[in-house]
Amino acid sequence: MKEKLSKLGINSTTPSAVNQLTTEFAEDFREGTDINLGVGYVNDKTIPADAILQAFQHIIKQPEKYRNALNYGGSEGSPNLRRSIKNYYLKYAIGELSQSDFEDRRIVIGANGATSLLDSLSDLFEPGIVITADPFYYIFTETLERKGYEILPIAEDNRGIIITELEKAIESVDIEKISFFYIVTVNNPSTVILSNDRRKAIVKLAQKLSEKTGKIIPVIFDKAYEDIIHNPAIPNPVSGIKYDKLEQVYEIGTLSKIIAPALRIGYAICPDKNIAKILIQRTSDIGFSAPLINQEISSWLLDNYIEKQKVKVNKGYQEKSTFIKKLFKEHLSEYIESYSGGDAAFYFYITLKNIPTDRDSDFFKFLSRTTETPEIDGVKEKNPRLVYIPGTICSKEPQARYQLRISYGFEENEVFVRAVKLIAEACRYSIQK
Numbered sequence: 001m002k003e004k005l006s007k008l009g010i011n012s013t014t015p016s017a018v019n020q021l022t023t024e025f026a027e028d029f030r031e032g033t034d035i036n037l038g039v040g041y042v043n044d045k046t047i048p049a050d051a052i053l054q055a056f057q058h059i060i061k062q063p064e065k066y067r068n069a070l071n072y073g074g075s076e077g078s079p080n081l082r083r084s085i086k087n088y089y090l091k092y093a094i095g096e097l098s099q100s101d102f103e104d105r106r107i108v109i110g111a112n113g114a115t116s117l118l119d120s121l122s123d124l125f126e127p128g129i130v131i132t133a134d135p136f137y138y139i140f141t142e143t144l145e146r147k148g149y150e151i152l153p154i155a156e157d158n159r160g161i162i163i164t165e166l167e168k169a170i171e172s173v174d175i176e177k178i179s180f181f182y183i184v185t186v187n188n189p190s191t192v193i194l195s196n197d198r199r200k201a202i203v204k205l206a207q208k209l210s211e212k213t214g215k216i217i218p219v220i221f222d223k224a225y226e227d228i229i230h231n232p233a234i235p236n237p238v239s240g241i242k243y244d245k246l247e248q249v250y251e252i253g254t255l256s257k258i259i260a261p262a263l264r265i266g267y268a269i270c271p272d273k274n275i276a277k278i279l280i281q282r283t284s285d286i287g288f289s290a291p292l293i294n295q296e297i298s299s300w301l302l303d304n305y306i307e308k309q310k311v312k313v314n315k316g317y318q319e320k321s322t323f324i325k326k327l328f329k330e331h332l333s334e335y336i337e338s339y340s341g342g343d344a345a346f347y348f349y350i351t352l353k354n355i356p357t358d359r360d361s362d363f364f365k366f367l368s369r370t371t372e373t374p375e376i377d378g379v380k381e382k383n384p385r386l387v388y389i390p391g392t393i394c395s396k397e398p399q400a401r402y403q404l405r406i407s408y409g410f411e412e413n414e415v416f417v418r419a420v421k422l423i424a425e426a427c428r429y430s431i432q433k
């Protein structure tokens, strides 16, 4: 006998490609031997454990300001945290937002990071077409597909989604079926930073489509990595909200990358309309609110510590990126066609010269030690393995077959020396085969 599953239930019975990949690897991961360049973990050294402890103590000692911090919270989020996020934006001119931009908008705190807000948003709309960049944020697009959406990925160049490609793609679909735009402003996996003129063009286009169809087509900007644009030469991003005329722009942010993922604090800045109310209701449905103590800790950190934290985190990633780029030059230049990354976040998205990287490739088999050749896989024990994200998981472009995303968030520089040499060995093995 079988359960009578929902469509989402049925579609969730098989783990996603990335879920499968990381689970297989996690099962017998050997610390100090195997190398994990697949996960989106931040670098542990960037997490301000002492400041979090300090924040906790302040909160417990000030019950009149941080009320019931260890109890349930309200589903819109802690008033302290919402105020701190707004002040953080205003103080540092983030996205060039000003007081007036917040007047008819609401800040909503998610139940469990930006992920839960994205998930809630995906429950609100009639499943149809979602427009996003290629390569795409595979974790969310996969969720969307399981919920019955169709992904329309649009090629990007080094300034983000290509507007002429976007216009062409829109001409080829029934615009009535477009559910929303999902745009990652520092793209994951490519870390391409969406230029300000393209943000404007996307909002303008969505506005035109909304007017044409007579219904609002939301533009969801996921700015998960905007706090960690670490190349100082990059101009400050301007928020898509600045171009919003129809109240159709939603910004999703997170404190995961700049403070700590385990706090699970994500937020939406959205028009003060129905969708904000629905998001709040969904947060209540999922878990009443994000853990209130974490919200208050985040509020304290934003008020008292964020400046120091931002400098430290961005300096750390900038140094790491410079170090790894040098390793690429030394060991991989003959195998790499091109790569993006190094200015923001902590990923490199690499295109190899005619070396396939998908799960069935020799390159993948070499690095996962599944070639079935004992000298390569290891005789008694497996030789060091390396996990990465194959391009075919996050792109529908033909060159995806030769692409891979590696993360420099988690592993330290000394591990990267080994990692890059292993990748070079895998390239040589692949070519030889």
Ligand SMILES: Cc1ncc(COP(=O)(O)O)c(C=O)c1O
Binding pocket: 040, 112, 113, 114, 115, 116, 137, 184, 188, 222, 224, 253, 254, 255, 256, 261, 264, 265, 266
């Ligand atoms: C593009 C993007 N959006 C959202 C998230 C998730 O953020 P959170 O930790 O707040 O759930 C990530 C995490 O890696 C991400 O890469």
